[in-house]
Amino acid sequence: MFGKCRGAICIIKITYISVLYNLSNMVNLEWYRTFTYVYEYGSLTTASQKLYMSQPGVGKQITALEAEVGKQLFERTARRMLPTEYGKFLYSQIAGFIEGLEKSEQKFRRGSSKNCPSIVVGCSYDFFHQFILKKLPEINMFLTFKFGDMEELITYLEKDKIHLMVSDREYTGYDHNFSLIAESKLSLYASKKLYDDAPFKKMDNTNAKEIQQWLSNQLWYAYDNDLPYITDFWKTNFNSRPQIMAKYVFPSFRDIVSAMSAGHGLAVLPDYIGKNAVESGVIKPMFMDNKKPNCKLLWVNKRTTNYHYEINLLTNALNIK
Incomplete structure (x- = not known):
């Protein structure tokens, strides 16, 4: 199929297939996602904020990706990350793939249909076993649970790795909403x-x-x-x-x-x-x-969450008293 191609078009198609092959076999797909954010925002600082990562962490991923592909992807200046010609070419090949991946992730997180939405909940194993486990058959939702201590769960919530968490006390320093469970x-x-x-x-x-x-x-x-x-x-x-x-x-x-x-x-x-x-x-x-x-036991969610419907659906279904 590719033998009939001519010039740059043929090269781009072959490179695109090569990029997709590398994406599926690379050690860390997140490097490519980080690359697209740095490319689009032109800044390690802004990209790190959007990805909920540290700025040094973003920089390390870009350096690791450059080492993997064997090309410099950005020119570093005092204020901007300027893409090189190879960086522009790489972005043109993977941007659609990354965008499609993020849409798929979002669709998966919110469930396959409105009749069966999804949510990720962070709590202690004690709470899960005491108040949730026996009620699971009655709940028509896709549910993922993450167990951890308070500090871990707060971090997960801030990074949108969970959408709802359980706390035994109110705390300050975050724009979080608290509601009494029991x-x-x-x-x-x-x-x-x-x-x-x-x-x-x-x-x-x-x-x-x-x-x-x-x-x-x-x-x-x-x-x-x-x-x-x-x-x-x-x-x-x-x-x-x-x-x-x-x-x-x-x-x-x-x-x-x-x-x-x-x-x-x-x-x-x-x-x-x-x-x-x-x-x-x-x-x-x-x-x-x-x-x-x-x-006290408290439900906690970010005030800016996009999961109000799912949160209300789950908490009403559990009806903990």
Whole structure:
């Protein structure tokens, strides 16, 4: 077929097929996407903002692509990234391909039809298992879940890698919208053996100092090294910060419960987790007459999101209370 071509047209067709072949076999297709953004905006800074990447990261991808194709793609100036002739030629060959890829990605993310939209949700594994897993058969949507800690999920949300996330508290510094899912309490729970051996069963004003000292000497399980739940419990009951260090830190409450059931120690858990474990007989509640701090669960999304319809559809379908 190509033998019948003449001159530049033949060369362009062959090169186009070569480019597509390389695109499918290259180590990183994102290099080409980054190249098109730098070409179109003429700036590493603007391209990095549009791609939600660091400027050095964009620069490294351009350098890597130049090394791969063996050609200089841009002339670097103080203010602009000016494409070379080869850069212009490469852009002319791949721009349509990248544009089509992004349209396909967008179409896939939003589902194959209006009757079955899609959304990406970020949450903890505990939340997924407790509130979502059993309801999945009732939800007519394409759903993708990403698990992570708060810092990771906030980053995912800012970079549009997820469209909706679950948080246990409001935070500042981002243009995010918060809406209440449910409220619970934070309670102190003990392994069965520690509960049986504990010298205190109740907490009141007469023994608060002794209990605080006893608690400080115990082995603790925690969800985070910052000890947010233990700190909330401590401030509410003793009006001070805990002077303890968790021996075991786990990425999920369910892991904490599992470890406590076979071990010896204490943990502060949301009651929606703790009560189920108590009913199963694997841990015991401590000082049920003490003051319990509140624990919230919140939906979080970017105010500028294009997924309001999908978010409302999912949250209404889950109907968590």
